[in-house]
Structures are given as C-alpha cells and as structure tokens.
Amino acid sequence: MTVSENETQDTLPTFAELGLSKKVLSAVEDAGYTTPTPIQAGAIPHALERKDVLGIAQTGTGKTASFTLPMLTLLEKGRARARMPRTLILEPTRELAAQVEENFEKYGKNHRRLNVALLIGGVSFDEQEKKLERGADVLIATPGRLLDHFERGKLLLTGVEILVIDEADRMLDMGFIPDIERICKLIPFTRQTLFFSATMPPEIQRLTEQFLQAPVKVEVSKASSTSATIEQKIVAVGKKDYDQRAKLRELIDAEGDDLKNAIIFCNRKVEVSTLFRSLIKHGYDAGALHGDMDQRARMATLEAFRNGKLRLLVASDVAARGLDIPDVSHVFNFDIPRQAEDYVHRIGRTGRAGRLGKSFTLVSKSDEKYLDSVIKLIEKDVEWVGGDLSSLDDEGADDRKGGRGRSSGRRRNSRSSDKVSTVSDKGPKAASLDDTEQKAKGEPAVSTDVEKTEQTTTEEKPTRNRSRTKKNGDAVSKPEPAKSRNQTNNGRGRKKDDLGDAPRGFGDEVPAFMMNGLA
Known part of the structure; x- marks a missing residue:
C-alpha cells in the first residue's frame, strides 16, 4: 500500500483521530501541535496497527514524531527487563540519536516509568551499562556503539519488539549497512520494523526487501524539492582556498543584521577545522561541528548555537540532517556537495515553519558538473551573485597548472606571491611553517644527503x-x-x-x- 502526499494533504486528520493514547495527545498539545504532517498522518495509524512501515521523506517533514508518538502509545503496556530493551532505534550520527532522545523526553513526559537509554560514542561505557542494567523501554543507538555493547555481553536483543531504522540512506553513505544487516539478524523475526529514508538507492531497496514484511509505503515530497521560502543564490569564486574564505566573509558582512545565524557546510571535516580557525582569526563568532569531535564538545557547540551564543556554525554533512534548530536565517555551502540530494538537505535547515531563509553556494570552475547536477535535480534556475563563472579572471591559470617547462625565475616568483597570500589568510603559524620548510631545503641538509648517498654508492x-x-x-x-x-x-x-x-x-x-x- 502506498500513501502519497496528495492523498494525505487533501484530508489531513487531527492528532486525536490517529489513535494515539491520551498521555501522548496531552504532550503533543502541550508542545503546540494540533495537525500532523503528511508523513505523520500516513505512518502513525499503520505503526499503531503493528504493521511494517517504509517512510520516504526528507528532513523537516516531522519524520521523527511519526515513529516516536506511536511507540510511546504501544509502550504503555509492559515493562522492560535488564539488558533486554523492548524497542531499538538506530541512528547514523550521535547528534541525531541525541535529538531522538529529546523527542522522547518531550512527548513522553506523562510516561513516568518510561526508561530511555542512549548508546553513542564519546560517552563512558560504564554509564551506559548502568542504564542497560535497569532495563530500557527505548534504546537509541548508533550501530557501532550498539555492537560494542553486544560483543561485551552487556546487551541482549532477543526482546526487541519494534525496530526503527532512521536515515537509512545516510547509513549507506557512512558505511553502516553491514552493521545494520548484522543487527537485524540478531533481532527476532517477529519484530515490527519502521524504516525511514530520504532517498531509495538500489542498496536501500534491497535492504527493505530483505528485512521488511509487507510494508506500508508512505512517500511524502520528493527529495528534489526545495522550499519556496528559501531564497537561493550562487556565487562564483576562484579555485584557491583563501579566495573562497575571503568571498564567504564578504557575503557574511554584506548580509549584516539580516543574518541572525547561519550554518556553513563543508564537504570534509578537515575543511571544517580550517574554515573555523580562519573565521575565529578574523573575529567572527563561530563554532565547528564534525564527526571527530568529543561528544560533550559537540553537544555544547549545538546548545550554544541554539541559544544564540554562536552566530556561525561550520559543519560537515553529518550535521546536515536532523538538526533541530527551527530558526536558522542563512545557509552557506562553502563547498558545493558532491551529491545533489545533499544540497536539498543542507539548505533545508533554513526557511522552516513558514519563515524566510537564504542560501548561498560558492562555486568554482572545477565545480560545474556538481552545479549542473543540483540544477537538474531541483528543476529551478538559481540566481548568480556578481556574475557567473565566465566572469572569473583567468589570470594566473598557467601558474595553477604547475607545468615544468617554465623558467625557474617565474616559478619562484609565482610561489612567492602565492605564499604571501596564504600567510595573510592563515596567520603566524603558516608563516613559521613556511620558514621551517625553507630551512629544511637549505644547503647543509643537501650536503648530508649527498655524503650518505656517495658512501652507499661506493660500497x-x-x-x-x-x-x-x-x-x-x-x-x-x-x-x-x-x-x-x-x-x-x-x-x-x-x-x-x-x-x-x-x-x-x-x-x-x-x-x-x-x-x-x-x-
């Protein structure tokens, strides 16, 4: 069975008509919600009937509540036993897992005996084991940490009644599918499975065919759609990193007071760190968020951004989905994403709940194919700021190619000019590093190498x-x-x-x- 977006939007029921318990309805009303979103209206009734559900919906559609609310209703009967959780929710990242826990705290406030355990990296095993010993009605985990506890003998999965696999396509991107397959085989075959993904690549389709039993398919809004409340812009930049950083600062300054807060996305965590340091050096109020951070530091950074203590948040794609920050005014794509779908997920952090938002994507000439993929996916023309790629100055293109046929004088001059620009952007540390490299290239080191080589050659x-x-x-x-x-x-x-x-x-x-x- 497939429930389309049009079918649910025509006659959206109220939460009271979905079959949720009085405790859950009371918590939902206290949170200020009266009408469910299409994914909630389509998934909740079937989840309450203990059917498997395949939900296809992008970020910002209320997907988390579509499995949180029915689970709370179903868990009102029965109690968990030590080390044997009743339900299991798998999330690809620690941030998403923590946000699901917050949802259970918000909507489960009337469930006094509900025990929720969170198993994520960066937290002491001992603290997590104590929660497992008390018995968990809801176990929220990342695949790696879950298997760590299982292999230690601290966790049994034979009592799981409901399995939720959230952000399945992100699990695929992060290489978690083998772990997911292993976990599914450890859980009873009679379980109920709620499976959610923003896209359905072949690998995910195969996974659903393997582990879901006659699922109800609820598909809401294509991943290619972008909100009409987001004003999208593209900015042409040079190939050099410092050109991109300078252009980003220029855009931030130009927005002025209109920029309340912003998420700046990079493709790699090393770029997150580099850009974060550059922004701090130039006096911007910024924080960083990527996969290698300690969990406490990650949560503290997110909390500071939510509370307005940080104006800019530099993040990798692990933060692109599920960030529960409703009022983000701007999104900057410092790097254009390599997957066009990620563009939709990134800019979906702004323009939420009817608010207006802006997105800026920095694009160099080497990014043209990725830009073409994005435009093709969203089927919308995006305005250029300050001219398109053809307006970029090609001066110095030969120097970037680094050919070997030039005179040594020209090469030295080009290197010197590049070095000056880099030092001005990276600061004193970069200058000292360059000095160290020059010393390493000095004559004494060469003479020593020659003497060693001559000795070996003579022998x-x-x-x-x-x-x-x-x-x-x-x-x-x-x-x-x-x-x-x-x-x-x-x-x-x-x-x-x-x-x-x-x-x-x-x-x-x-x-x-x-x-x-x-x-």
Whole structure:
C-alpha cells in the first residue's frame, strides 16, 4: 500500500483521530501541535496497527514524531527487563540519536516509568551499562556503539519488539549497512520494523526487501524539492582556498543584521577545522561541528548555537540532517556537495515553519558538473551573485597548472606571491611553517644527503660493475644521483653526456682476476 502526499494533504486528520493514547495527545498539545504532517498522518495509524512501515521523506517533514508518538502509545503496556530493551532505534550520527532522545523526553513526559537509554560514542561505557542494567523501554543507538555493547555481553536483543531504522540512506553513505544487516539478524523475526529514508538507492531497496514484511509505503515530497521560502543564490569564486574564505566573509558582512545565524557546510571535516580557525582569526563568532569531535564538545557547540551564543556554525554533512534548530536565517555551502540530494538537505535547515531563509553556494570552475547536477535535480534556475563563472579572471591559470617547462625565475616568483597570500589568510603559524620548510631545503641538509648517498654508492660499486660486464659491457644510462648533485666535488663530477658511472681505481679496464667466475 502506498500513501502519497496528495492523498494525505487533501484530508489531513487531527492528532486525536490517529489513535494515539491520551498521555501522548496531552504532550503533543502541550508542545503546540494540533495537525500532523503528511508523513505523520500516513505512518502513525499503520505503526499503531503493528504493521511494517517504509517512510520516504526528507528532513523537516516531522519524520521523527511519526515513529516516536506511536511507540510511546504501544509502550504503555509492559515493562522492560535488564539488558533486554523492548524497542531499538538506530541512528547514523550521535547528534541525531541525541535529538531522538529529546523527542522522547518531550512527548513522553506523562510516561513516568518510561526508561530511555542512549548508546553513542564519546560517552563512558560504564554509564551506559548502568542504564542497560535497569532495563530500557527505548534504546537509541548508533550501530557501532550498539555492537560494542553486544560483543561485551552487556546487551541482549532477543526482546526487541519494534525496530526503527532512521536515515537509512545516510547509513549507506557512512558505511553502516553491514552493521545494520548484522543487527537485524540478531533481532527476532517477529519484530515490527519502521524504516525511514530520504532517498531509495538500489542498496536501500534491497535492504527493505530483505528485512521488511509487507510494508506500508508512505512517500511524502520528493527529495528534489526545495522550499519556496528559501531564497537561493550562487556565487562564483576562484579555485584557491583563501579566495573562497575571503568571498564567504564578504557575503557574511554584506548580509549584516539580516543574518541572525547561519550554518556553513563543508564537504570534509578537515575543511571544517580550517574554515573555523580562519573565521575565529578574523573575529567572527563561530563554532565547528564534525564527526571527530568529543561528544560533550559537540553537544555544547549545538546548545550554544541554539541559544544564540554562536552566530556561525561550520559543519560537515553529518550535521546536515536532523538538526533541530527551527530558526536558522542563512545557509552557506562553502563547498558545493558532491551529491545533489545533499544540497536539498543542507539548505533545508533554513526557511522552516513558514519563515524566510537564504542560501548561498560558492562555486568554482572545477565545480560545474556538481552545479549542473543540483540544477537538474531541483528543476529551478538559481540566481548568480556578481556574475557567473565566465566572469572569473583567468589570470594566473598557467601558474595553477604547475607545468615544468617554465623558467625557474617565474616559478619562484609565482610561489612567492602565492605564499604571501596564504600567510595573510592563515596567520603566524603558516608563516613559521613556511620558514621551517625553507630551512629544511637549505644547503647543509643537501650536503648530508649527498655524503650518505656517495658512501652507499661506493660500497655497491663493484657489484654494479660486474653486472654491467656480465651483460654486454655497456654502460647503464641511469645517472648516479649523488654525482649529479655534486658535480664540482673535487673534480670528480661527470659530463652531462656521460651516460655511465665514472669508474674508480682501475680506469676504463677491469682486471681479469675480477672477472673469474662471471662467465
């Protein structure tokens, strides 16, 4: 069975008509909600009937409540036993897992005996084991930490009644599918499975066919759609990193007071760290969020951003989905995402709940194919700011290619100019690093290398002479590195047209007694 968006939007019921318990309805009303979203209206009734559900919906559609609310209703009967959770929710990242826990706290406030356990990395195993020993009605976990506890013998999955797999396509991107398959095999076959994904690539389709039993498919809004409340802009930038950082600062300053807060997305965590340090250096109120951070630091950064203590949040794609920050005024794509769908998820952090938002995407000439994919996906023309890619200055393009046919003077000049620009952006540390590299390239180090190479070459010389004589007496064309680097060393250097090793001791002839046994 498939429930489409149009079918649910025509006659959306109220929460009271979905079959939720009085305790849950009271908590929902206290949170200020009266009408469910399409994914909630489509999924909740079937989840309450203990049917498997396949939900396809992008971020910001109320997907989390579509499994949180029916689970709270179903869990009102029965109690959990030690180390045997009744329900299991799998999330790809620690942030998403923590936000699901917050949803259970908000909507489960009338469930006094409800025990919720969170198993994520960056938190002490001992604290988590104590929660498992008390018994968990709801276990929220990332796949890796869940399997860690299972392998330690601290967790049994034979009592799981409901399994929720959230953000399945992100699980695929992060390489968790083998772990998901293993976990599914550890849980009773009679379980109920609620499966949610923003997209349905072939690998995810195969997973649903393997582990879901006659699921009800609820598909709401295509992943290619972007909200009409978001004003999207594209900005052409040069290839150099410092060009991009300067342009980003220019855009932030130009927005002025209209920029209440912003999420700045990078493709890699190393770029998150670099951009974060650059913004701090230039006096911007910024924080960073990526997968390698300690859990407490991550949660503290998110809390500071939510509370308005941080104006800018630099993040990798692990934060692109599920961030529960309703009022984000701007999104900046410092790097255009490599997957077009991620563009939709990223800019979906702004313009929520009817608010207006803005997104800016920085694009260089090497990003054209990714930009084309985004435009094709969203089926919408996006306005350029300050001219498109054809307006970029091509001056210095040859220097970026780094060809070997240039004069050494030109190469030195181009390197010097690049270095000045980089130092101005990276600060004193970068300058000291450049000084260190210059010292490493100084003459004393080269002389030491030459002496070591000459010593090794002298010891190996007789063996190489024998090999050449044994073959055909021809000289080997490969020049000796030590001598080419020290041609003026006591007149022992060889001429450029000399393709062989210069013999020592015996001149051009090798004595006959050294040839014995070589024939």
